[in-house]
Amino acid sequence: xxxxxxxxxxxxxxxxxxxxxxxxxxxxxxxxxxxxxxxxxxxxxxxxxxxxxxxxxxxxxxxxxxxxxxxxxxxxxxxxxxxxxxxxxxxxxxxxxxxxxxxxxxxxxxxxxxxxxxxxxxxxxxxxxxxxxxxxxxxxxxxxxxxxxxxxxxxxxxxxxxxxxxxxxxxxxxxxxxxxxxxxxxxxxxxxxxxxxxxxxxxxxxxxxxxxxxxxxxxxxxxxxxxxxxxxxxxxxxxxxxxxxxxxxxxxxxxxxxxxxxxxxxxxxxxxxxxxxxxxxxxxxxxxxxxxxxxxxxxxxxxxxxxxxxxxxxxxxxxxxxxxxxxxxxxxxxxxxxxxxxxxxxxxxxxxxxxxxxxxxxxxxxxxxxxxxxxxxxxxxxxxxxxxxxxxxxxxxxxxxxxxxxxxxxxxxxxxxxxxxxxxxxxxxxxxxxxxxxxxxxxxxxxxxxxxxxxxxxxxxx
Amino acid sequence: xxxxxxxxxxxxxxxxxxxxxxxxxxxxxxxxxxxxxxxxxxxxxxxxxxxxxxxxxxxxxxxxxxxxxxxxxxxxxxxxxxxxxxxxxxxxxxxxxxxxxxxxxxxxxxxxxxxxxxxxxxxxxxxxxxxxxxxxxxxxxxxxxxxxxxxxxxxxxxxxxxxxxxxxxxxxxxxxxxxxxxxxxxxxxxxxxxxxxxxxxxxxxxxxxxxxxxxxxxxxxxxxxxxxxxxxxxxxxxxxxxxxxxxxxxxxxxxxxxxxxxxxxxxxxxxxxxxxxxxxxxxxxxxxxxxxxxxxxxxxxxxxxxxxxxxxxxxxxxxxxxxxxxxxxxxxxxxxxxxxxxxxxxxxxxxxxxxxxxxxxxxxxxxxxxxxxxxxxxxxxxxxxxxxxxxxxxxxxxxxxxxxxxxxxxxxxxxxxxxxxxxxxxxxxxxxxxxxxxxxxxxxxxxxxxxxxxxxxxxxxx
Numbered sequence: 046x047x048x049x050x051x052x053x054x055x056x057x058x059x060x061x062x063x064x065x066x067x068x069x070x071x072x073x074x075x076x077x078x079x080x081x082x083x084x085x086x087x088x089x090x091x092x093x094x095x096x097x098x099x100x101x102x103x104x105x106x107x108x109x110x111x112x113x114x115x116x117x118x119x120x121x122x123x124x125x126x127x128x129x130x131x132x133x134x135x136x137x138x139x140x141x142x143x144x145x146x147x148x149x150x151x152x153x154x155x156x157x158x159x160x161x162x163x164x165x166x167x168x169x170x171x172x173x174x175x176x177x178x179x180x181x182x183x184x185x186x187x188x189x190x191x192x193x194x195x196x197x198x199x200x201x202x203x204x205x206x207x208x209x210x211x212x213x214x215x216x217x218x219x220x221x222x223x224x225x226x227x228x229x230x231x232x233x234x235x236x237x238x239x240x241x242x243x244x245x246x247x248x249x250x251x252x253x254x255x256x257x258x259x260x261x262x263x264x265x266x267x268x269x270x271x272x273x274x275x276x277x278x279x280x281x282x283x284x285x286x287x288x289x290x291x292x293x294x295x296x297x298x299x300x301x302x303x304x305x306x307x308x309x310x311x312x313x314x315x316x317x318x319x320x321x322x323x324x325x326x327x328x329x330x331x332x333x334x335x336x337x338x339x340x341x342x343x344x345x346x347x348x349x350x351x352x353x354x355x356x357x358x359x360x361x362x363x364x365x366x367x368x369x370x371x372x373x374x375x376x377x378x379x380x381x382x383x384x385x386x387x388x389x390x391x392x393x394x395x396x397x398x399x400x401x402x403x404x405x406x407x408x409x410x411x412x413x414x415x416x417x418x419x420x421x422x423x424x425x426x427x428x429x430x431x432x433x434x435x436x437x438x439x440x441x442x443x444x445x446x447x448x449x450x451x452x453x454x455x456x457x458x459x460x461x462x463x464x465x466x467x468x469x470x471x472x473x474x475x476x477x478x479x480x481x482x483x484x485x486x487x488x489x490x491x492x493x494x495x496x497x498x499x500x501x502x503x504x505x506x507x
Numbered sequence: 508x509x510x511x512x513x514x515x516x517x518x519x520x521x522x523x524x525x526x527x528x529x530x531x532x533x534x535x536x537x538x539x540x541x542x543x544x545x546x547x548x549x550x551x552x553x554x555x556x557x558x559x560x561x562x563x564x565x566x567x568x569x570x571x572x573x574x575x576x577x578x579x580x581x582x583x584x585x586x587x588x589x590x591x592x593x594x595x596x597x598x599x600x601x602x603x604x605x606x607x608x609x610x611x612x613x614x615x616x617x618x619x620x621x622x623x624x625x626x627x628x629x630x631x632x633x634x635x636x637x638x639x640x641x642x643x644x645x646x647x648x649x650x651x652x653x654x655x656x657x658x659x660x661x662x663x664x665x666x667x668x669x670x671x672x673x674x675x676x677x678x679x680x681x682x683x684x685x686x687x688x689x690x691x692x693x694x695x696x697x698x699x700x701x702x703x704x705x706x707x708x709x710x711x712x713x714x715x716x717x718x719x720x721x722x723x724x725x726x727x728x729x730x731x732x733x734x735x736x737x738x739x740x741x742x743x744x745x746x747x748x749x750x751x752x753x754x755x756x757x758x759x760x761x762x763x764x765x766x767x768x769x770x771x772x773x774x775x776x777x778x779x780x781x782x783x784x785x786x787x788x789x790x791x792x793x794x795x796x797x798x799x800x801x802x803x804x805x806x807x808x809x810x811x812x813x814x815x816x817x818x819x820x821x822x823x824x825x826x827x828x829x830x831x832x833x834x835x836x837x838x839x840x841x842x843x844x845x846x847x848x849x850x851x852x853x854x855x856x857x858x859x860x861x862x863x864x865x866x867x868x869x870x871x872x873x874x875x876x877x878x879x880x881x882x883x884x885x886x887x888x889x890x891x892x893x894x895x896x897x898x899x900x901x902x903x904x905x906x907x908x909x910x911x912x913x914x915x916x917x918x919x920x921x922x923x924x925x926x927x928x929x930x931x932x933x934x935x936x937x938x939x940x941x942x943x944x945x946x947x948x949x950x951x952x953x954x955x956x957x958x959x960x961x962x963x964x965x966x967x968x969x
Binding site for chain 2: 127186189190191192194195220221222223224277281311314315317321323325327328332333334335337389392395396429430431432433436437444445446449451476
C-alpha cells in the first residue's frame with residue numbers, strides 16, 4: 046500500500062483530471078493523481094492496429110468552438126487532420142440507398158423542410174438557456190417536465206423528419222428521445238453553440254481527428270505528472286473530516302488538503318464518503334445516467350469505397366449501425382469503417398456476444414458499401430457500458446426533472462471535495478473539450494480555496 | 508474482522524432481507540445476514556417518545572391487499588389498529604380552509620368530476636399493464652416515452668384537478684409528475700390494484716397501523732436469525748468468481764454459495780463486484796433514483812383537534828406539509844400530528860436546518876388546526892435523503908425509458924447473485940408488503956438454485 050502526501054489529490058486521469066493536475070502543478074501546488082485503470086485517458090482510448098498505427102475506440106473528434114482541446118493538442122505537439130469527407134455520402138432510408146454530396150441528404154423535400162424547421166425551433170429555444178445555470182432558464186420547469194420525445198411529437202410533423210431527428214439524438218446523447226429531458230437537449234445545444242455544431246462533420250464536432258490518435262493528447266499531457274500519477278489505484282473511500290482528506294484506493298492512499306473527483310457523477314456516487322455526502326448531492330448522482338454506445342470498426346486492406354467515389358460516411362434508418370464514418374488513419378491505410386451502435390441498439394448488442402455484433406455491423410457495412418465490406422481483415426469493438434471505470438458513454442444525460450431539481454449540485458464543492466469532469470462543464474458538456482474546461486475551472490477553484498484557507502490560518506495565528 | 512460461512516449470505520436486514528433469510532432457514536439452509544446499520548428494519552424505524560411509546564419515522568401503514576404484511580405481523584404477534592379517521596378532515600385549497608367528511612373533499616364540483624375522470628382513465632390504462640413484465644404492456648414504448656406531467660396536461664382539465672392529482676403523485680412516489688414515467692405510474696397502480704388503494708386511508712394503503720410501531724414486526728421477525736444476523740457490517744465488495752462467493756463488509760466477511768442483495772438498486776450499484784456486473788444491470792442501477800421525503804411530527808399533550816371534531820387528516824395546496832395525519836399512539840396519548848414534505852419540498856427542506864423545517868411544518872399545523880398546534884412539546888423529523896444506507900424514500904421510481912429499456916434487469920439473477928427488496932416486487936412495489944413478497948420470491952429462487960447445483964454436482968460425481 047503506497048502512501049502519498051500532496052496539497053491536492055485528483056481522482057481519475059481522464060482529460061479533466063490530467064488538466065486539473067497540470068494546472069495546479071503550474072501554480073506550484075503539489076498534486077497526486079489516482080487512476081483506477083493502468084492507463085490515462087478515461088473515455089479516450091487508442092487501439093493499436095499494427096505498423097504503429099491506431100484507431101480510437103473512445104472519443105476521437107475535435108471541431109470548431111472546441112478551442113481548449115485544439116490548444117492542448119497544439120501545446121503537447123499533437124497535430125490534427127480533417128475527418129475523411131471527400132466523395133459522396135450514403136443514406137439508407139425506407140429501403141432505398143442513395144448517394145449525395147455535402148451535408149443535406151437527397152431525400153423527400155418535405156422531410157428536409159421538416160427537419161429544418163425543427164432544428165430552427167430548437168436553436169431558437171436553446172438561445173434562452175442559461176448554460177451556467179440551466180434551471181434559471183425562462184420556463185425551465187415546463188421544458189424540464191417533458192421528454193424530447195414529447196416535444197418531437199408536437200413539433201416534427203413527418204415520419205421521416207422524426208426518424209432523422211431521432212438519429213441525431215441517438216448520435217449526440219447515445220440515448221433515445223424518450224430518455225432525455227427537453228431542457229437537457231436545449232442545454233446541450235446551447236453548450237455547444239447550435240444544433241449543427243453538434244451533428245456536423247465539416248464545421249461541426251466531428252470535423253477533425255488527431256494524428257496518432259486522440260489518446261495521445263492525454264498521454265503527452267500526462268507526462269508532466271511524472272511519478273505523481275498513480276495507476277491501478279481505484280479510489281474506494283474519501284475521508285474528509287478535519288483539515289486532512291484521506292483518499293483511499295485499492296493499492297494506494299493519498300493524504301491531502303483538497304481532493305478533486307474527476308470521474309462521471311454516477312461513479313463519483315459509488316465512492317464511500319466519510320462523513321457521507323449531503324443528500325442533495327447524493328440524489329443528483331442517482332439521476333445522471335451514462336448513455337449507451339458501442340463503437341465498432343472493420344479494418345480492410347484499403348479504403349476501397351473511396352475508389353467508388355464514396356466518402357465512407359453513411360446514415361441508415363435500419364442499422365443497427367445507423368451512423369458510419371471512414372475512420373482510416375491519416376495516410377489512408379489500412380481502410381477502416383466505423384459504425385456506432387447507440388441508445389437502444391447499444392443496450393441490445395452489449396448483451397450479445399462479439400460475434401453477433403460483428404455480423405450485425407459488418408452486415409450493415411456490406412449493405413451500404415457492397416460485398417467487399419463483408420470481408421474485413423479484422424473487426425473490433427468497444428462497449429463502454431461494460432467498462433467498469435466508465436459504465437457508459439459518451440457522457441451522462443439528465444432525465445426529466447433533473448436540471449431543475451438537482452442541477453445546482455453538479456459542480457458545487459462540498460467542503461474540501463471539488464468536482465470535475467465533462468459533466469460539470471457549461472461549454473461542450475459531454476465532450477473532451479468540456480472535460481478540459483472543467484479541469485481548468487476546478488484548478489482555479491481549488492487554488493483559490495487553498496489560498497483562502499492558508500490566509501485564514503495565517504490570520505488566526507496572529 | 509469476523510468471518511462467517513453459510514450457504515447463503517443476505518445483504519441488508521430490511522423486511523426483504525429478513526424474510527428471505529427466515530424462509531431459507533425454514534428450508535434448512537444456513538444463512539448469514541450482513542446489515543450496514545446497528546439495527547434491523549431498513550426504511551422502517553420506530554422512534555421512542557417516552558413512556559414506552561413510539562412513533563414511526565419510516566414506513567408505517569398496512570392496508571387491504573397487503574396480505575403478506577398482515578400475515579407476517581400476525582405470525583410474530585404484532586397487532587394492528589385503524590389509522591385515526593374519526594371526525595372531519597380538512598382541506599386547504601386556494602386560500603380557504605374547509606372541513607369535510609369521508610374521502611371526498613367539499614370543493615368545486617367541476618374539480619372533483621375532473622379528478623374522478625382522470626382516476627378512471629388511469630385505472631383503465633393500468634389494467635393493461637403486465638405487472639410481471641411492464642415492458643410487455645401493449646403500447647409500452649409510448650407510455651414509457653412521456654412523463655406523467657405530459658399525460659396530466661392532456662388529460663386533466665382543471666387547475667384544481669391538476670393540483671389534486673399532483674398531490675397524489677407526490678404522496679405515493681415522493682416525486683413530482685415531471686420525474687416519473689407514465690408507464691411507471693400505471694405499473695404502480697396495477698401493482699397495488701387500483702388508484703384508490705394507493706391513496707386512501709380507510710380501504711387503502713394507509714388503513715391500519717401496528718401496535719408498538721411497524722419496526723416491531725421486523726424486530727420480532729429477525730429474532731429467528733439469532734447470531735446469524737451481523738450488524739454494523741456495510742457490505743463493500745462481492746467477489747463471485749468460481750463456486751464460493753465472498754461478501755466483504757467493513758467489519759465482517761461471509762463466504763457462501765449464493766448471495767441475496769436486498770438493498771435498493773442504487774445502493775446495490777455502489778457495491779464493488781468482482782468480476783464487474785454486466786453493463787445492462789449496471790446501467791439499470793444508474794436509472795432507479797430514490798424518491799425524496801421528510802417525515803415530520805409534532806407531539807402535543809393530547810390530540811386536541813379530536814375535541815374540535817377533527818380527524819387530524821388534512822391536505823393543503825400550500826404546505827409545505829401538504830399531507831397531514833393524526834399519528835397518535837393507539838391510546839390517543841400523547842397527541843401526534845404527522846406531516847410529509849415530499850418531492851420538491853423534501854429536496855428543498857433537506858438542505859435547510861431542522862429549525863427551519865420545524866417552523867415550516869409546525870406553521871402548517873397551526874394554519875390548519877389553530878394556535879394550539881403552534882406550540883408542540885416536541886418536534887422531530889427524519890429526512891431519508893440524508894440516510895447513508897437508504898438515500899431516499901419511499902422507494903425507487905423509474906424515469907421515462909427505464910422500464911422498456913432496463914426493466915428486465917430488476918430481478919434477474921447474475922450468476923450466484925440474487926436480488927430482493929421492494930423495488931423487485933411485482934405486487935405492492937415500493938411498500939413493506941412488496942419487500943416481504945420479494946423476500947419470499949428470492950428465497951424460493953435461491954433454494955431451487957442450490958438444489959439444482961448440488962444435484963448437478965452429485966450427477967457429475969457419478
